[in-house]
C-alpha cells in the first residue's frame with residue numbers, strides 16, 4: 264500500500280461506496296446535534312416518514328441559545344424556549360441521547376464531545392456547526408455541515424462527500440513564553456488568510472504541535488475554519504490516549520483501541536497536496552484589529568493602515584473594518600481601551616483556559632470601566648473550576664461567573680454587546696455584529712483577555728506581573 | 731427539490747469580499763424552527779437602519795437591484811458559520827444564482843441543497859461583470875445575465891460569454907432536482923455491509 268496521510272487512512276476506512284455518477288458516500292461515526300441547526304432536519308425526517316438510523320451514534324445538547332444565568336428560572340425569550348423545547352421533543356421522539364440543561368454534561372457541543380470521550384481518534388464526526396473542526400485535535404476527521412446534511416446523516420448515517428485536499432501546516436521550533444495555542448492559530452490564520460485553507464483539510468504537525476496539551480490542540484483545530492479549511496486534525500499520540508483514558512464514552516477495551524489508533528498517524532513519506540511551514544519562535548501574542556480573524560497583529564504592533572495593503576480587496580475590506588471598529592491606522596494595540604471582556608466559547612472555554620486566565624487575574628481587580636464575564640464551556644468545566652476555586656478568583660476580581668453555553672461568542676442569548684461597545688474576547692469570530700449589533704470584537708487568548716480586563720486596555724502578557 | 735436548468739435574471743452587485751454568513755443572516759433570526767420566511771431578514775444589519783427603514787446606502791436597496799435573482803459578489807463569499815439559514819434567506823429573498831471568484835466550502839455545498847447555483851468565475855471575469863453592471867446602471871438600465879446549467883455557460887446581452895464548471899454530481903442533483911437522501915437510501919445495503927464489516931450491530935428493520 265502506498266504511504267498515506269492521517270486523512271487518507273480515515274477516509275479510506277469510511278468510504279461506503281463510490282456509485283457511478285454520484286459523490287462518494289462516507290460513513291459517519293458520530294453525529295453531534297444542537298438546537299439551532301437541527302429542528303428543520305428532524306422536521307424533514309418526520310415529513311418523509313424516516314427514522315434516525317443510528318440513534319446511539321447521535322448526541323445532542325442545547326448550547327447556542329441557552330441562558331447562562333440562573334438555570335432554575337424559566338427561559339425568558341419564548342422563541343429561544345421553543346427552540347430548546349423542540350430539541351427535547353425531537354430527541355425524545357427519535358431516541359437521541361440529550362445532555363439537557365441542568366445536566367452536568369450539558370455544554371458547548373465541541374467541549375462536551377472530547378470531554379465525554381465521544382470524540383475518538385480515527386472517527387468521522389459531523390455536526391451542524393462549523394467549529395466541529397475542534398474534534399480533529401484527537402485525530403478524528405471532523406467537520407461542520409448544513410442542516411440538509413444533518414438530515415442526511417440522521418437518516419443514513421452517511422454523507423455525500425468529495426474527498427478534500429490535504430494541507431500540512433508544520434510548525435517548527437518552540438513557542439516563546441506567553442504565546443499560547445490561540446496566538447499560534449490566530450497568527451497562522453493571519454498568514455494563510457481567511458480562505459487560504461478553502462478546499463483543504465489541515466493536518467497540523469511539527470514539534471510545536473507535539474508539545475501542546477490536548478486542550479490547546481483543540482484551540483488550534485477549532486479555528487481551522489477561520490482559515491477556510493473545513494477541518495483541522497492532529498495525529499493522535501500518548502497525549503491523546505492519556506486524555507481519553509477513563510472518559511465516560513471511551514472504548515471499554517482501551518488498550519486494543521490504542522493499538523488501532525497508533526496506526527493512524529501519517530506514514531513517514533506520505534505526500535500532502537500542499538505544505539506550509541512556520542516557525543513557533545516567530546510568534547507573539549495576537550490581537551485582531553478588524554472584522555475577520557485574519558485581520559490580526561502582534562500585541563506589540565499598531566493597527567495597520569489599510570492604504571498600504573497591496574491587494575485591492577484587502578484594502579477595501581480593511582478600510583471598512585477600521586470604520587466599523589472605530590479605529591485609526593497607527594494606533595498602538597496596547598492603547599485600545601475596552602468596555603467588555605468575554606472569556607469562554609468552544610475555542611477557549613475549557614479548564615486549562617480558565618486556569619490560565621485565573622492565574623493572571625489572581626490578586627487583581629477588574630478595571631472599573633470594564634464589564635467582564637467568564638462562561639465555562641460545559642457543566643463539567645464549571646464544576647471542575649469551582650472545585651479548584653477558580654470561580655472565587657474570578658468573582659473576587661469582579662468577573663461574572665456564568666452557567667455553560669455559547670453565550671457572548673455569538674450572542675443568540677441575552678449576553679450581547681451594545682452598539683459601539685468594545686470587547687476583548689477569547690472566542691473565534693470578530694465578524695460585524697457577531698457579539699451584538701454594532702459591537703466591536705477583538706480576539707485574544709484567555710491570558711490576554713484576563714490581563715485586558717484588569718488593565719482596561721490591551722497589555723502584552725509577556726510583561727505581566729503574576730501575583 | 732425544484733430542478734434548476736436555466737435561469738435569466740437581474741443582477742445585484744455586492745462589492746464586498748469575505749461576506750460571512752453572520753452578515754447574510756444575523757443570529758437573532760436563527761431561533762426559528764422553520765425553513766421558510768428568512769428572506770425578510772437577509773443582510774438585516776446592512777439592509778435596515780436602526781429605526782427599521784431601508785438603508786439607502788446598501789447595495790441591495792438600490793433601484794437597479796430591485797427584483798434581482800442573481801447576486802454578484804467578491805472572494806470567499808459565505809465564509810464563517812455553517813448555518814443553512816444563509817442560503818435559505820438568499821433563496822427566500824429570490825436569488826437563484828450567486829457569482830463570486832471563490833466560496834466558502836460549507837456555504838457552497840449548502841447552496842446545492844437548496845436549488846441555488848453558486849458559480850465560480852475568475853477574479854478578472856468578476857471584475858468585468860462588476861464594471862458591466864455599473865455601466866448598465868449608469869445608463870439607467872438594469873443588468874441581466876443568462877445562465878444555462880446544462881451547457882455550463884453564462885452570458886449577458888452585450889458580449890460577455892463564459893463557461894463555468896460545476897462538480898458533475900452537484901450538477902446532476904440540480905438538473906434533476908434530486909432528493910439526496912432518497913438517492914443515498916438506495917445504497918442502504920452497502921451502508922449495512924459497512925456497518926457489519928466494522929463490527930456494528932445491525933439496525934432494526936425499517937430504519
Ligand code: SF4
Pocket residue numbers: 326327371372373392394608609610668669672673690691
Ligand atoms: S462557542 Fe461560539 S463558535 Fe463555538 S459552537 Fe458556540 S457559537 Fe459556535
